[in-house]
Amino acid sequence: MEKKNPKAKLRQTCSPEKVWEVKVGGYEGWLVQDRLCNGLAFGGFRFGPKVSRDEVCELAQTMTWKLAAHDNPVGGAKAGFRCDPQDPELPKILKEVAKAWSEPLSTHIVVGKDMGATDLLLDSLYQALEMPQLHLAQTRNSGCPNKIREMTGYLSHMTALGAVHACTKALGGLEAKKVAIQGAGAVGIGLVHRLTEQNAKIIGICDIAGSIISKEGLPQQELLKALNPNMKLIDRTSCEFIHESMGADEILNLDLDVLFLAANSGLIDENRARRINAPVVVEVSNFGVTPLARIILQDRGILVIPDVIASSSSAALCAHQLASGNGYSKEAVWQKILGAIEKATLTNIKKAKELRQDVRSTYIQNIEEFLC
Numbered sequence: 141m142e143k144k145n146p147k148a149k150l151r152q153t154c155s156p157e158k159v160w161e162v163k164v165g166g167y168e169g170w171l172v173q174d175r176l177c178n179g180l181a182f183g184g185f186r187f188g189p190k191v192s193r194d195e196v197c198e199l200a201q202t203m204t205w206k207l208a209a210h211d212n213p214v215g216g217a218k219a220g221f222r223c224d225p226q227d228p229e230l231p232k233i234l235k236e237v238a239k240a241w242s243e244p245l246s247t248h249i250v251v252g253k254d255m256g257a258t259d260l261l262l263d264s265l266y267q268a269l270e271m272p273q274l275h276l277a278q279t280r281n282s283g284c285p286n287k288i289r290e291m292t293g294y295l296s297h298m299t300a301l302g303a304v305h306a307c308t309k310a311l312g313g314l315e316a317k318k319v320a321i322q323g324a325g326a327v328g329i330g331l332v333h334r335l336t337e338q339n340a341k342i343i344g345i346c347d348i349a350g351s352i353i354s355k356e357g358l359p360q361q362e363l364l365k366a367l368n369p370n371m372k373l374i375d376r377t378s379c380e381f382i383h384e385s386m387g388a389d390e391i392l393n394l395d396l397d398v399l400f401l402a403a404n405s406g407l408i409d410e411n412r413a414r415r416i417n418a419p420v421v422v423e424v425s426n427f428g429v430t431p432l433a434r435i436i437l438q439d440r441g442i443l444v445i446p447d448v449i450a451s452s453s454s455a456a457l458c459a460h461q462l463a464s465g466n467g468y469s470k471e472a473v474w475q476k477i478l479g480a481i482e483k484a485t486l487t488n489i490k491k492a493k494e495l496r497q498d499v500r501s502t503y504i505q506n507i508e509e510f511l512c
Contacts, residue, residue: 184254196220238268281465297330302453323403446500
């Protein structure tokens with residue numbers, strides 16, 4: 141009889157190890173520990189008016205899954221605060237949040253930036269705790285810096301770097317490939333840089349307000365000028381090189397080789413999944429594709445390189461350096477990260493084809509028994 145591994149069962153719902161809740165200043169927040177590895181857990185701190193407990197729990201679980209491909213240097217966690225991210229009182233409010241979460245943030249959880257977060261907000265949180273952001277890593281190496289953005293190997297556009305690397309390995313290269321980007325925030329702008337490095341042909345980018353499209357390709361420098369400095373809206377008025385300006389969803393209809401998702405979670409629902417006209421979708425946003433949409437894309441024969449692989453590089457850099465006390469050189473840590481992404485991409489695409497299921501489900505099934 142086959143011996144069953146109790147860890148091999150796929151979790152269908154989020155079951156975090158612990159959740160801390162806080163209510164302050166008319167706002168509500170959650171700190172979620174999905175699980176510990178090597179005595180630590182790591183995840184981003186998200187600020188926004190629609191943040192929910194369920195979302196933060198799912199994000200923490202997704203962080204655990206992402207880090208599993210990178211040998212579980214630490215476990216997954218996440219923080220979320222349902223608020224107006226532009227509220228000038230937030231730095232003061234975070235002093236109360238720090239008090240409520242002092243125990244986990246002092247002993248085993250480290251949080252970094254996520255959607256809506258700024259360096260100012262994260263600095264305010266740790267100033268209220270009266271300890272550096274990396275104090276837990278400093279106990280492993282006294283030479284470790286104080287902040288995540290000071291870690292060795294910390295790069296601009298490193299989430300995009302991992303996503304483009306995964307796609308490049310899956311397709312054998314991106315030179316002259318026609319690509320489009322859903323989302324014009326920090327990750328979307330990062331994708332513009334990283335895709336240009338690979339000589340891809342960016343023919344469209346969109347945000348919630350609309351899309352800018354040129355079938356001849358959007359020049360990188362002109363495209364970056366067209367993006368509003370606050371990275372929220374596309375300023376189409378100055379885009380003389382743009383051939384068309386239209387609704388955000390029109391980008392789905394483009395004749396593409398690859399569509400990159402870099403916007404909010406769940407934007408690709410079943411209706412949008414039926415409209416996508418690209419054979420490959422790269423899910424750079426956390427669960428940018430809903431479960432039903434993922435099934436539809438699978439049935440249509442569209443390859444989705446999932447968030448748990450494509451969006452793991454930034455988390456992996458932080459996790460490796462946290463666990464090692466910033467002990468890796470830039471070259472060593474990125475060799476490790478990109479090698480893990482390549483292996484996870486190629487192994488799970490192949491296995492998913494054999495099982496006739498989507499790559500995300502295949503990946504999770506493969507890594508469950510190796511989780512901490």
